[in-house]
Amino acid sequence: MAPEPDDPAGAWDDALRAAALFAADPHGLGGIVLRARAGPVRDLWLDHLRDLFAGPIRRMPPGIADDRLIGGLDLPATLRAGRPVIQRGLLAEADGGLVLVPMAERLERGTVARLAAALDTGMLRLERDGLAARLPARFGLVLLDEGQEDKGNEDEAVAAALADRLAFRIDLNGVGLREAQATASRRGETPTRRESRAPMPPGQAPDDPVATLCAVAEAFGVASLRAPLLALRAARLIAAAAGRAEPGEADLIEAAGFVLAPRATRLPSPPQPDGDAAEHPPPPEPHPPQDAQPAPDDASERNESTAQAPDERVLEAVRAALPKNLLAQLLAGGPPLRATAAGRMGAASASPLLGRPVGSRPGDPRRGRLDLIATLRAAAPWQRLRRAGDDVGRIVVTPEDFRIRRLKRRSETTTIFCVDASGSAALERLAEAKGAVELLLAEAYVRRDRIALVAFRGTGAETVLPPTRSLVRAKRALAGLPGGGGTPLAAGLDAAAALALGIRRGGGSPVIVLLTDGRANVARSGLGGRALAGEEALAAARLLRVQGLPILVIDTGARPDGARRLAEAAQARYCPLPHADAGSVSAAVRAATA
Template identity: 65%
Template sequence: MHRAARLLAADPHGLGGAVVRAPPGPERERWLETLRSALPSGTLWRRLPPGIGDDSLLGGLDLAATLAAGRPIARAGLLAEADGGIVVVPMAERLPAGTASRLAAALDAGTAVDRPARFGLILLDEGEADETVAEALADRLAFRIDLNGLAEPPPAEPEPVSDAPEPDPVGSLCALAEAFGIASLRGPILAVRVARALAGDGPIGRAEIVAAGRLVLAPRATRLPAPEEPRPETAEAPPADAPQEQPRAETTDPSAAETPDDVVLEAVRAAIPPNLLDQLLAGGRRLTAAKSGRVGQAAAARTGRPVGCRRGDPRRGRLDLLATLRTAAPWQALRRTGEETRRIVVRRDDLRIRILKQRTETTTVFCVDASGSAALERLAEAKGAVELLLAEAYVRRDRVALVAFRGTGAELVLPPTRSLTRAKRGLSGLPGGGGTPLAAGIDAAVAVALGVRRGGSRPAIVLLTDGRANVARSGEGGRARAGAEALQAARTLRAAGLAALVVDTGTRGEDARAVADAMGARYLKLPRAEAGQLSAAVRAAL
């Protein structure tokens, strides 16, 4: 962790910065102090105030000087003032989307309103369960550091000695990114820069590639590389009287059984923390806010967290006085006449009201495959996860619902609720067995989720299934038709813009993964999922 701080201090703008996930406390302050002490003397250090406006961030009118002079006078923004230094963003998980996009644009261009603004960005993520740092901004930063309960790791063991030539750094890091499911090219680009910084003036070797992969690529992983398939064993020994075949000459050196790329891959894989699934799901696709109903009205609320301002009537919102004065200031010289006695002339078009964002509750819709011989095991997992989530619903103001599908159709076993008594009553009598009407189950979950969204809540669907549909919507059997209808239902879910997580409860992952891909959902392979694991994964996905 401190190694990343020292690397970042050497090239803040080139490496972008870091996302530091930790609550306020000594661990976080110790890491920041390590970074600050490694920076050259006199390096600028700025903290981004919550709710900062564009004028303060990028630059704009100097309000006092403009009012005094009667003409527009510009001033530099915080980003231009931090040129060559570090910008620290507290509570980065609550950063408004507009501010995040402006920070990303400044990182890309190195300027802010035609002023130099080359800085390193530190996003302090306090780890709230229902909020994460904007991925578009985090993607531009080299390091993602989780300090929650983590101590400084021991020194890494030396890499295995290999007689093979040193791998190509660019090719190796790109191959690593592909193996770990990293789609963005910024990951391997930043990893190459880190490897170059580690190597100094010398060539980039295997040790630098491994270190860069561990520091940059491992925290970005969206999947674990698939293990190599074991070689099939011979079915039976040849008869004793059969002629012995001469063994072929071995052309491959036994010491080269593990290629250099495999050595690097395994070393980076070892750097992924045990709770990888939770961390991967935490970066999942978020549900966009609806434009109608109570969710769409949240921007016009009179309570909540300020996220900006807009032109409006103060009788229908809260007046943003500073934004109003900034809008009126450039026009004062034209508005002052001989008969005007007011020092500042404010007109209706200058009035600005605050945009306040309210928190919307989350409703998790569990869609459980209750068919087949393993139904009791799957239902037990779902019941345990639902009860664990309900125990937290009182604090997070969240709800859960349960849809089960078996036989020839699906049913809503538990409507959206946060009542423990009602949930346990509905879960206790849940039956199992029969066919797998997967399309009907997805349709029912989508209907519940859309109703939840119309009511002002944020829905998310958790589908527990092996993906092997064998009952069509009409109730007739047939795997081909049932599978096609299931994929069609999954694509309908995706088109509705619903966040989803597919938990594969089968022994083969092809069918469930195909359903997850069709619905644009996160995929979680848990053939023997514990209730605690599933609950943690769902919380991270939301």
């Protein structure tokens, strides 16, 4: 359960309680997303989990390769035996145990898919290196989320496909070492629920616990079908620890607080009273005499009419258990959880000699980098057939065994800001355009992209700032950008296109962000004339479309006519600045650079 930020002791107790429940059924509950900075508080919680759990615990290194994660061919054993020998990977070794995943917000998509498949089936399908096997892999995940959420970096987030399969979400960033050490002496014990923060209402078990949890999940906007099932499993564990055969209402409330409350995306609407009852409330009944006792049937009917339904009691209890910061975000209309967009540092492209290895393939070593281990793996199963005479100690390799590395590298993204600094732009919105460019510069800097600045005014265009990563240098060049003169829009597009094509030839990914009102009045020759200048600008925009250069047009004019036609000619994304705030402009740039 995610507690209030001003109650660090309660947050720590809930974290210990979640650890105890998770240790009782790791694979059934999926796991825990633990948001905490590296430090003694997180280490104390992990030590507590280790004390509670007796099975194997494996730590998954960042950037783990597939042969270590899911297994593959055991090369030394295969060479000794002369037949393929399977080497188990980390997930198979963790069968019946736990897997700790540091920096979980940076997991590759392939790794996320393999972890999710193993959680769903409890089995690991090994089909590589000429092997085919099914290995048991029933484990629980502990995802250590170290993303910088407080800095607004949405790129650092645990993948939603993986977090949805894990029951608990814990945040220890507001817990100090003093609160954690205060309960260090109770390590290994199962903490109880804090009654003072969320009192348990009385009541028996609902007729259908699944329906109750599903109703609560729907009321809080939890769209996942796994969340109510995980909450039901947690409620059964809570009831079993208390010696009850079936979960009662209190068990459902505690489980829903742990599993459903952190996933809430909206507040449930309060029950609306009946119209006639609200307008004409019934008169209060007179108090009966003290010696008069109501009949049993009357008492039962009165209790049934005044008591809340079990679904409503669970709903109200979970609503009271929502953390204050989450409640404030929901009331403000903001997302309760971070976005799960994957980090991006440019498009991934195949490279024959440079980049990160992502596997191997059959090929000629003269046209790539030889993967020696993969080559030996391909040759090892055939040694008994290939060896002849005294060649017992040799490894016979044929051309069909050669494997070359598959390499991928992230092409660097360069955002080229093409700014209209003409007299019309300066008269209308040049200062506002500079402010928008500064916001976009900050977005590009967060993603570690390069930035370039092209300005056009008078009779031509110039590259004010060549591609750089220096945000200070870019802001200085933007602040010193003068305004005035004509609008040589075609020359500005030509300069931006030439710079973008040069970046593409160097292996980068260019993106052009054009800020203009679209009212061109200076042709490429330097002569004035709106008709010719407008035609040349549209022709330059069509050339950008043919060259396949991504472009975002931000309209700085008061009338959406010229810039909109330019965006249509270039098939570019169009964003009118007068109707766009900083968030929508940043979202448009992210969409254009995706």
